[in-house]
Amino acid sequence: MRGGTPLRRHLAAALMLMPLVVFLGLFFVWPIITMLSEAVSDPVVVKTLPATTEAARAWDRQTPGAGALGQALVDDIRATTDDQAMGDVVRRLNSAKSGFRTLMMKTLSAARGSTGPLDLTTVDERWKDNGYWEAIAAAAQSRYTDRNLLAALDYARNPQGSIEALPPAASNNADIFKRTFVISGLVTLMCIALGYPFAMLAASVTGWKRQLLLGAVLLPLWTSLLVRTAAWFILLQDRGMINSTLLGLGIISEPLPLLFNRLGVVIAMTHVLLPFMVLPIFSVLIGIPGNLMPAAQSLGASKLRAFWHVLLPLSLRGVASGALLVFMSAIGYYITPALIGGPRDQMISSIIAFYATGTANWGMAGALGIILLAATLALYAVYHRLTSDRALRV
Amino acid sequence: MKLTKSLIFASALAALTLGSMAAQARDLTVVSWGGNYQDAQREIYFKPFSEKLGKPVLDESWDGGVGTLQAKVKAGAPNWDAVQVETEELALGCADGIYEKIDWAKLGGKEKFIDSAVSDCGVGAIVWSTAIAFDGDKLKEGPQSWADFWDVKKFPGKRGLRKGPKYNLEFALQADGVPAADVYKVLATPEGVDRAFKKLDELKPNIVWWEAGAQPLQLISSGEVAMSSAYNGRISGINRTEKKNFKVVWPGSIYAVDSWVILKGAENAAAAMDFIAFASQADNQSKLPAKIAYGLPNKEAAAMVPAEFQAELPTTPANMTGSIALDGNFWIDNSEALTQRFNAWLGQ
Numbered sequence: 001m002r003g004g005t006p007l008r009r010h011l012a013a014a015l016m017l018m019p020l021v022v023f024l025g026l027f028f029v030w031p032i033i034t035m036l037s038e039a040v041s042d043p044v045v046v047k048t049l050p051a052t053t054e055a056a057r058a059w060d061r062q063t064p065g066a067g068a069l070g071q072a073l074v075d076d077i078r079a080t081t082d083d084q085a086m087g088d089v090v091r092r093l094n095s096a097k098s099g100f101r102t103l104m105m106k107t108l109s110a111a112r113g114s115t116g117p118l119d120l121t122t123v124d125e126r127w128k129d130n131g132y133w134e135a136i137a138a139a140a141q142s143r144y145t146d147r148n149l150l151a152a153l154d155y156a157r158n159p160q161g162s163i164e165a166l167p168p169a170a171s172n173n174a175d176i177f178k179r180t181f182v183i184s185g186l187v188t189l190m191c192i193a194l195g196y197p198f199a200m201l202a203a204s205v206t207g208w209k210r211q212l213l214l215g216a217v218l219l220p221l222w223t224s225l226l227v228r229t230a231a232w233f234i235l236l237q238d239r240g241m242i243n244s245t246l247l248g249l250g251i252i253s254e255p256l257p258l259l260f261n262r263l264g265v266v267i268a269m270t271h272v273l274l275p276f277m278v279l280p281i282f283s284v285l286i287g288i289p290g291n292l293m294p295a296a297q298s299l300g301a302s303k304l305r306a307f308w309h310v311l312l313p314l315s316l317r318g319v320a321s322g323a324l325l326v327f328m329s330a331i332g333y334y335i336t337p338a339l340i341g342g343p344r345d346q347m348i349s350s351i352i353a354f355y356a357t358g359t360a361n362w363g364m365a366g367a368l369g370i371i372l373l374a375a376t377l378a379l380y381a382v383y384h385r386l387t388s389d390r391a392l393r394v
Numbered sequence: 395m396k397l398t399k400s401l402i403f404a405s406a407l408a409a410l411t412l413g414s415m416a417a418q419a420r421d422l423t424v425v426s427w428g429g430n431y432q433d434a435q436r437e438i439y440f441k442p443f444s445e446k447l448g449k450p451v452l453d454e455s456w457d458g459g460v461g462t463l464q465a466k467v468k469a470g471a472p473n474w475d476a477v478q479v480e481t482e483e484l485a486l487g488c489a490d491g492i493y494e495k496i497d498w499a500k501l502g503g504k505e506k507f508i509d510s511a512v513s514d515c516g517v518g519a520i521v522w523s524t525a526i527a528f529d530g531d532k533l534k535e536g537p538q539s540w541a542d543f544w545d546v547k548k549f550p551g552k553r554g555l556r557k558g559p560k561y562n563l564e565f566a567l568q569a570d571g572v573p574a575a576d577v578y579k580v581l582a583t584p585e586g587v588d589r590a591f592k593k594l595d596e597l598k599p600n601i602v603w604w605e606a607g608a609q610p611l612q613l614i615s616s617g618e619v620a621m622s623s624a625y626n627g628r629i630s631g632i633n634r635t636e637k638k639n640f641k642v643v644w645p646g647s648i649y650a651v652d653s654w655v656i657l658k659g660a661e662n663a664a665a666a667m668d669f670i671a672f673a674s675q676a677d678n679q680s681k682l683p684a685k686i687a688y689g690l691p692n693k694e695a696a697a698m699v700p701a702e703f704q705a706e707l708p709t710t711p712a713n714m715t716g717s718i719a720l721d722g723n724f725w726i727d728n729s730e731a732l733t734q735r736f737n738a739w740l741g742q
Contacts, residue, residue, distance in 0.1 A: 083491025084468075090489060094730065101726040105489060172738045179741075239617055259618075260602055343603060343740040351737060359730045360461035360490075 039366030042145035044088040045136065049076040056133075056140040061159075065133025070120040073136070077111040095361055096147075097135040099126060134159055148367035173351065173368065177375065180347040183265060183337070184330035188277075190270040191326045192319060195277035199318070202278070203285035214282070221275045229336045232268040233259065236340065260342040268340045273329055277322040284318030285311075320387050324380075331376060348372055421450045422662045424669060425477040427652075428455030429608045430631040434685035439673045446672070447665065457606060460486045463657060467492040472657040475666035478519050481722035482729060484653045488515035489726075494656040494663050500671045507674075508651075510719070511691030516653030517670055518691030520627075520682070523708035523717065524561050525647035527629045528621035529614050530639035537621060540569040540646045544593070546600050551620025554610045557603035559736040560725055561623065561648055564718065566593035568646050578721045587732070591739055603740075614640065630687035630706045642706075645716035649708045651691060683707060 046053050051072040059068045080086050086108070094100035103126050110123040120127040127133075138157075150156055154171045155163050168175075202213040220228060235241050236258040243255040258264050288311065296306035334349035348368060355365040424440060426432045432455055444451040454474065456462065460483045466472035479487065487493050493515035498504050504512045511518020526543055528536050537543050543553060543565070555562050564577050570593045572580050580586035602619050604610050610622035611632050626647070629640045654670045656663050672678060676694035683690070683699045689709030690696040696709060704710050708717070 087490025087492070091486075094727065098728045098731040101486070101489070102723050105485075168738065168742065170735055170738055172741050176741055237616055237618055338605065343598075343601075346737075346741065354733065354737065355461075357459040357461040357465070358733070359459075360464040361730065 035362070035366040035369055037366075038362045039148045039364075039370055040144050040146070042092070042139065042147075042363070043143040044085070044092050045139040046143050048080055048082075048085045048089050049073065049136075049140070051076050051079075052136065053140040056137040059133075059137055061130070061134060061137065064128065065130050065136075066119070066121045066127045069133055069136065070127065071117060073107075074111045074118045074120065077108055078115075091360060092139060093135055095359075095364075096139065097131060100132065100135070103127070103132065145363075148363040149370065151364060152367040152371045173348070173371075176346065176348050176351060177371065179345070180331060180349075180372075181375070181379070183262070183269070183345070183347060184327050184333075186266050187269045187273060187330045188323050188327045190266060191274055191277035192323060194270065195274055195322065196281055196319065198274075199278050199281035199285055202282055217275045217278045220271070225272060226335060228272055229268060229339050232264070232271065232336075233339055236264050236267070259340060262341070262345050265337050265341040265345045268336050269330060269333060272336065273326045276325040276329060280322040280325065281315060281318035284315050288314050320383075324383065327379075328376070331372065420473065420661055421452050422447070422665045422669060423452045423454060423473065423475050424666075425454045425456050425474045427457075427478060427607060429606075429628065430635065431607075431625075431627055431686050431688075434631075434682060435673075437685065438678060438681045439669075442678070443669050443672045447668075451669070458483065460490075463487055463492055464490065467658050470659065472660050474657055475660040475662040476669055477655055477657060478652050479516065479655050480652055481650045481720055482726045484513060484516045484655060485722050485726050487655065488513065492658050494658055494660070494667075496656075496670075497667055500667060501674050506693060507691050508693060510651045511653065513653070516655045517674055518651045519654050519673065520652050521649055521689030521691060521707075521709050522652060523626040523642075523644075523647045523649040523713075524556070524623055525626055525629075526621055526643040527610065527614060527624035527640055528643075530641045532617070533620065536641055537643060538645070539643070540565050541571070543621060544569040544597055546597070549620055552600050552602050552618065553597060554602050554604050554613045554619040554622025554624075556610075556623055557605050557740075559732040560729065561720075562594060562736075563587065563590040563732070564648055565623065565646070566590040566597075569593055574646060574716050574718050577718055578724055581724065587735075591735075594739070611640070626706070626708055627686040627688045631685075644708075644713040647708070647713075647717045648720050649689075649714075649717055650720035650722075 049072075052069055055069045055072040059065065077086070090100060090104045093104070103124055106124050107120060107127075111118060147157065150163060151166075151171065152173055154166045154168075154174050156166055158164050198213070198217070202210055202217075205213070237243070238255040238257075238259070240258075242258060243252075246252045247255065258267070292310050292314075293303075293306050296310045297303065301309065331347075332349055333347055334353060337345050337347050338350055352365050352368045352372075355361040355368070426435055432453065436453060440451045440453050456477070458480060460479075463472075463474075463477065463479075463483070464487070466474060484493075495514055496517055501507075501517060507518055508521075511521075526537055526540070530536065533549065537545075537549055542549060546553075555565075563581060567577050567580055567586065567590050568574060570589060581590065602613060602622075604613065604622070607625050607628055610619075610624040611628055613619045614622055614624075615632075615638070626642050629642050632638050633640055654673065656666045656670070660666060674692055676692050676698060679690050679692050679695035680698035682688060683703040683706070687703065687706035687708075689707045690699065699707070705712075707713065
């Protein structure tokens with residue numbers, strides 16, 4: 001290195017960065033781009049059913065679909081040998097209109113088991129219903145779609161193509177998004193309220209006392225999230241340690257409802273995320289010279305005033321980064337609300353998980369992910385603005 | 395210069411190690427539903443088959459969802475071989491082409507099994523039931539029907555139900571007075587679905603939702619709920635292992651067949667087929683009810699079960715009166731739309 005020319009040095013630096021760039025590209029950027037494009041791309045019908053697509057684009061949607069599109073669909077089915085591609089088509093169509101699963105199963109075996117013209121209405125009565133043909137025609141319109149993004153926000157297109165809101169009984173993702181941000185905000189506030197005094201205490205002592213306090217924060221971090229959540233489940237239940245102690249002391253006569261509600265979720269999530277608040281505040285606090293507070297007091301400020309005007313502004317940077325860490329982690333929480341929370345405490349991740357693992361509807365999972373990402377970025381922009389106004393950034 | 399060289403060397407080494415790790419052959423991996431059911435399967439299927447094979451058999455557990463299997467197959471080289479799936483996962487996955495076809499010759503022919511256990515992509519593993527369960531020591535006069543389950547005045551306390559529309563809509567209709575035989579006929583109409591949700595509304599404040607099969611037993615044990623829907627095999631299982639007195643209410647229960655499937659493109663597909671054949675043999679399968687109370691799809695095996703265990707099985711004629719078979723076709727059509735509606739309803 002010592003005798004290297006600038007070019008070689010650049011090369012060495014680039015090589016050292018290479019593993020990181022490759023890792024980020026492969027495991028971070030690429031999956032996100034795939035998921036996002038999955039949300040808006042909708043090529044399965046166009047690709048797998050070319051003849052039907054052509055017929056559907058020419059169809060006036062008034063005449064019976066079985067006559068206009070039926071034979072094209074039969075031809076497409078007979079021409080396709082790829083079972084997985086046909087499976088994708090059926091899943092896509094059933095997601096738009098329930099019933100396609102069994103309908104297509106019957107149709108596939110009828111079409112493959114015969115040759116020549118086939119009247120689909122004799123295979124299944126449901127083909128007389130133009131609703132099914134409209135679903136095919138809508139899917140054949142384009143290789144791209146906005147239906148997932150609209151559905152993620154509780155909207156859908158009606159058969160005429162205009163956007164309308166879905167009734168709350170059918171879809172209420174917007175509420176769940178709001179709830180996700182409210183719970184995350186609450187947890188962040190709780191973490192500040194508990195974490196700040198704790199970090200002050202840990203920064204004010206030295207030696208084994210500091211080790212002990214920091215150990216108390218770090219130790220839970222080394223335990224599995226699932227174990228900590230399960231432990232809270234045991235503590236919070238009606239006959240759990242907290243309720244039986246309070247009942248035994250005669251403080252309460254009925255067990256407090258701590259499980260399956262918002263309170264339990266906030267308690268458990270605050271505990272799980274507290275280290276991410278304490279550590280940044282602590283690291284900022286130990287960097288503040290210890291003589292500033294006595295100096296302020298020697299100039300006549302009360303302890304509280306010295307804290308308010310000296311220590312707090314200096315340490316806000318730690319609070320800000322802690323709050324960001326806690327809030328961002330809380331948004332994606334899934335296990336804790338699922339186990340501790342009630343039905344009204346489920347956060348958006350559980351809905352995303354339902355579409356991803358439950359029904360293999362990647363488009364919908366991706367669309368919800370996009371909305372979550374966009375909302376989070378918007379919140380971050382607001383936060384960035386607020387913190388930079390007060391000159392808190394480094 | 396030296397640094398550059400050592401970097402290249404190090405990355406080459408890393409690539410080699412990663413490559414050799416990936417190239418190492420994976421042992422046969424069997425996936426089932428966990429808990430005391432999988433403990434029983436390990437005892438009578440996995441361990442003996444591993445001895446016969448002379449190689450380790452890995453077992454993992456999962457919580458269902460055809461999306462999980464879909465993702466594994468689409469990614470190529472799935473890390474699971476044989477998986478036990480529910481009725482609609484079998485139908486959905488088979489239609490989507492993510493399972494290998496079953497070699498029925500290895501199993502001794504389709505006629506050896508009950509009809510609902512036979513398909514192109516899967517072999518029935520058990521017949522199991524979802525029913526009302528309660529602690530007989532805490533409730534002397536227990537519930538008799540889903541109407542009783544809904545009656546929180548007569549039987550105070552919370553109720554446990556599996557999170558999701560499947561089963562619960564059927565139960566709600568029965569609680570609302572629909573006879574067991576007509577449940578799916580009513581549910582096939584939009585009015586029937588509305589009626590079921592309306593009935594669920596009544597019980598909503600008293601419901602604790604569970605997701606994994608072991609949860610309802612804990613909820614009943616801890617007294618968190620007075621009664622819950624639960625899988626029948628788990629109930630008899632906990633009665634035997636922990637000396638509990640949990641009861642099963644058979645009328646109104648819903649039974650279904652779980653099947654073994656082989657994921658498409660699985661590395662050990664051939665060994666998985668041999669494993670399924672092993673687990674479907676009458677003399678192996680007939681050992682299951684002694685460990686856990688599930689019905690057997692192999693007709694010969696079912697006949698070999700000792701009388702003392704027959705009383706607990708969903709396939710016993712006395713237990714089948716008033717019970718319903720799960721309608722897989724209804725759920726593969728409507729699962730997505732109804733789950734979306736259920737999630738919206740849940741959050742309201």
